[in-house]
Amino acid sequence: MWRYCPIAAVAVWLLAVSPASAVKAYVSNEKGNTxxxxxxxxxxxxxxxxVGQRPRGIEFTRDGKFVMxxxxxxxxxxxxxxxxxxxxxxxxxxPDPELFVQDAAGKVLYVANENDNTVTIIDLEKRAxxxxxxxxxxxxxxxxxxxxxxxxxxxxxxxxxHFIDTKTHxxxxxxxxxxxxxxxxxxxDGSELWVSSEIGGTxxxxxxxxxxxxxxxxxxxxxxxxxxxxxxxxxxTRDGKTAFIALGPANRIxxxxxxxxxxxxxxxxxxxxxxxxxxxxxxxxLVTNGLSNDVSIIDVAAQKVIxxxxxxxxxxxITIAQP
Amino acid sequence: xxxxxxxxxxLGLLATHALAADPVEIGVGYLHRAGVKPTxxxxxxxxxxNGVAGARLAIEDNNTTGKFLNQHFTLEETRLKDGDDAAMxxxxxxxxxxxxxxxxxxxxxxxxxxxxxRDRGTVLFDVGSIDDRLxxxxxxxxxxxxxxxxxxxxxxxxxxxxxxxxxRWLLVVGSHQEDKxxxxxxxxxxxxxxxxxxxxxxxxxxxxxxRTDSGVTQIQRQMPVFTQQAPAYDVLVAADESEVFASYLxxxxxxxxxxxxxxxxxxxxxxAAQDQWGSVQMQNRFFKLNSRHMTALDMQAWTAARxxxxxxxxxxSHDTKALFDFLKGPDFxxxxxxxxxxxxxxxxxxxxxxxxxxxxxxxxSVSPQEGFLHQVSExxxxxxxxxxxxxxxx
Numbered sequence: 001m002w003r004y005c006p007i008a009a010v011a012v013w014l015l016a017v018s019p020a021s022a023v024k025a026y027v028s029n030e031k032g033n034t035x036x037x038x039x040x041x042x043x044x045x046x047x048x049x050x051v052g053q054r055p056r057g058i059e060f061t062r063d064g065k066f067v068m069x070x071x072x073x074x075x076x077x078x079x080x081x082x083x084x085x086x087x088x089x090x091x092x093x094x095p096d097p098e099l100f101v102q103d104a105a106g107k108v109l110y111v112a113n114e115n116d117n118t119v120t121i122i123d124l125e126k127r128a129x130x131x132x133x134x135x136x137x138x139x140x141x142x143x144x145x146x147x148x149x150x151x152x153x154x155x156x157x158x159x160x161x162h163f164i165d166t167k168t169h170x171x172x173x174x175x176x177x178x179x180x181x182x183x184x185x186x187x188x189d190g191s192e193l194w195v196s197s198e199i200g201g202t203x204x205x206x207x208x209x210x211x212x213x214x215x216x217x218x219x220x221x222x223x224x225x226x227x228x229x230x231x232x233x234x235x236x237t238r239d240g241k242t243a244f245i246a247l248g249p250a251n252r253i254x255x256x257x258x259x260x261x262x263x264x265x266x267x268x269x270x271x272x273x274x275x276x277x278x279x280x281x282x283x284x285x286l287v288t289n290g291l292s293n294d295v296s297i298i299d300v301a302a303q304k305v306i307x308x309x310x311x312x313x314x315x316x317x318i319t320i321a322q323p
Numbered sequence: 324x325x326x327x328x329x330x331x332x333x334l335g336l337l338a339t340h341a342l343a344a345d346p347v348e349i350g351v352g353y354l355h356r357a358g359v360k361p362t363x364x365x366x367x368x369x370x371x372x373n374g375v376a377g378a379r380l381a382i383e384d385n386n387t388t389g390k391f392l393n394q395h396f397t398l399e400e401t402r403l404k405d406g407d408d409a410a411m412x413x414x415x416x417x418x419x420x421x422x423x424x425x426x427x428x429x430x431x432x433x434x435x436x437x438x439x440x441r442d443r444g445t446v447l448f449d450v451g452s453i454d455d456r457l458x459x460x461x462x463x464x465x466x467x468x469x470x471x472x473x474x475x476x477x478x479x480x481x482x483x484x485x486x487x488x489x490x491r492w493l494l495v496v497g498s499h500q501e502d503k504x505x506x507x508x509x510x511x512x513x514x515x516x517x518x519x520x521x522x523x524x525x526x527x528x529x530x531x532x533x534r535t536d537s538g539v540t541q542i543q544r545q546m547p548v549f550t551q552q553a554p555a556y557d558v559l560v561a562a563d564e565s566e567v568f569a570s571y572l573x574x575x576x577x578x579x580x581x582x583x584x585x586x587x588x589x590x591x592x593x594x595a596a597q598d599q600w601g602s603v604q605m606q607n608r609f610f611k612l613n614s615r616h617m618t619a620l621d622m623q624a625w626t627a628a629r630x631x632x633x634x635x636x637x638x639x640s641h642d643t644k645a646l647f648d649f650l651k652g653p654d655f656x657x658x659x660x661x662x663x664x665x666x667x668x669x670x671x672x673x674x675x676x677x678x679x680x681x682x683x684x685x686x687x688s689v690s691p692q693e694g695f696l697h698q699v700s701e702x703x704x705x706x707x708x709x710x711x712x713x714x715x716x717x
Contacts, residue, residue, distance in 0.1 A: 096604070096607075114601075114604045115604055115607055115608075117387055136387055136388055136391065137384045137387045137388060138601065138604050155388075156601065156658070157384055157388070157605075157629075157658065158384075158387060158388040158391070159388075159633075159636070159658075160388070160391060162391070171391075174391040174392075176392075176636060176637070179633075179656060179657070179658040179664060180601075180658045199656070199658040199663065199664045200656070200664065201664070225700070225701055226700075227663035227664060227700065227701070227702075228663075230663075249662075
């Protein structure tokens with residue numbers, strides 16, 4: 001079952017072309033039922049797109065032409081044409097989609113369906129559902145390993161990271177992490193998988209080959225009660241040297257050394273900070289602040305918050321087209 | 324297909340041990356009394372499976388997780404009829420090899436059960452009784468309390484009323500024992516958080532049916548009269564666990580004032596309207612399984628059964644003592660859709676939990692309120708704290 005052809009995936013990955021126009025960030029506003037479009041040159045909101053109910057997970061397609069947004073209460077994923085900024089299509093996602101991830105080629109989409117404990121697999125070209133995987137209670141976080149062989153799904157009430165073979169769609173391992181795992185992120189070299197546990201208050205570092213937790217990142221903010229520290233979104237620089245972890249109602253981003261797994265700094269951002277995305281040059285990191293209805297801009301090199309931009313109601317997810 | 328499956332199982336061994344072997348069985352008992360007490364409001368009349376339905380959902384959730392850990396959970400319900408002895412029933416459950424029993428019984432019966440199974444190592448989860456004495460002078464080392472206490476509920480309400488600057492309370496107390504206990508908790512809460520009870524009135528239960536064909540006409544005249552000539556107050560707080568009068572108060576007080584306590588703004592561990600922190604998924608799962616909304620008792624039972632599942636997953640064991648040790652240890656916490664982890668107070672095995680304030684349609688607020696601080700956990704601003712406890716386990 002490990003016989004697999006990674007060449008094709010890599011080839012298509014290399015063919016993907018970055019869009020020439022100004023870099024735009026798309027932010028899903030969970031309560032506003034809108035997507036805000038931010039111009040990353042001027043740091044202004046240039047458009048607000050009406051979408052379905054309860055938009056959360058949001059991703060550019062690999063070709064940068066479309067933005068997919070999971071509208072959970074409408075049980076579908078809508079597709080926004082980034083040229084016209086209109087909703088042009090929907091995907092058969094299964095009930096209550098929240099987060100999703102695509103393979104490197106941008107051909108297959110994996111969707112976490114919170115309501116029926118499944119991961120739905122969608123063929124993006126045919127826009128058709130091609131399979132389901134039964135996972136734990138309340139699937140949420142999704143990630144594909146850099147070699148494309150393994151899909152990670154985290155289930156919130158089960159508190160596990162499920163390792164799913166992308167070829168056979170079978171679960172090959174389950175790793176127990178702390179309570180309510182929300183987000184999963186691989187290091188680009190595939191050496192580590194990080195999983196944030198919102199209620200547990202930790203980020204587990206997992207060896208993806210051995211399927212074991214090798215370390216836990218913990219957070220300690222003076223004057224902040226432990227229960228308020230709820231790690232959710234994770235962003236890692238391409239070189240794997242620096243990671244940023246959103247701490248939810250602690251209103252802070254933790255800056256973590258990628259090698260030592262130690263927190264080096266806490267950056268104060270808006271209220272209930274949730275997800276994040278880097279600009280393609282990795283100069284800036286944009287984070288969504290749910291309760292203050294804004295997006296904070298972090299200068300990555302300086303590790304400083306330089307600006308905040310007002311968006312719609314309860315900003316949740318964010319995506320920026322990557323080259 | 325078969326080869327792929329075999330391969331998957333082979334690899335699974337690396338992380339989750341012997342998937343191929345028979346799963347280990349973890350039995351959970353549920354002990355309660357048949358019949359429900361009548362409520363003033365017809366829509367609040369509990370279902371026959373109130374409580375046990377929540378336990379059933381948690382067992383399903385545990386089994387979804389258990390699939391990956393080779394653990395299987397079962398629920399064995401015992402419904403006592405009039406005259407049945409609770410302690411004997413509990414011993415019978417324990418004799419079946421069941422190590423954990425969820426108990427929804429009044430305090431005295433719960434204590435008898437606890438003492439009857441003490442030497443068998445059975446662990447009880449109090450899911451239904453809010454009596455503080457079970458966590459204080461009458462605490463037992465083999466009882467974990469998933470239900471909040473009366474004082475936690477009263478404190479949760481008081482914090483909000485004080486935050487709202489509704490500090491002058493007219494306290495109306497029913498004439499039954501539980502009503503008086505609730506009034507005690509409310510008085511204590513008022514003193515702790517700086518509210519003032521401007522006057523107390525007792526509403527005597529003179530008997531009579533809770534439902535009559537022409538009831539509303541009389542009530543509309545009785546309630547204003549009962550509440551007139553009160554000193555200036557901000558909110559009427561009613562202590563009526565016996566369901567005799569509180570639900571008649573909103574919109575009928577002499578002075579136009581909000582009602583809280585046993586009617587109006589009510590403190591509770593759960594409500595069908597709760598939709599924050601991912602609860603919608605659980606509300607949906609519950610509705611799908613039971614074709615009705617989830618109550619506080621359902622949630623308390625769900626939480627208790629999930630605590631067992633959580634301990635079994637974390638301790639990777641099915642041994643009652645190992646799981647009980649884990650539950651009492653520093654690493655235990657459970658996620659229960661309340662926005663933060665819930666942990667046990669090690670001095671009396673009470674589950675710390677936020678208290679929802681609901682109006683029957685919406686969750687109005689969740690306590691602890693901002694600004695009520697504590698050196699250990701803000702959840703310990705609710706209820707009796709360690710320095711005040713009368714509990715001595717063992």
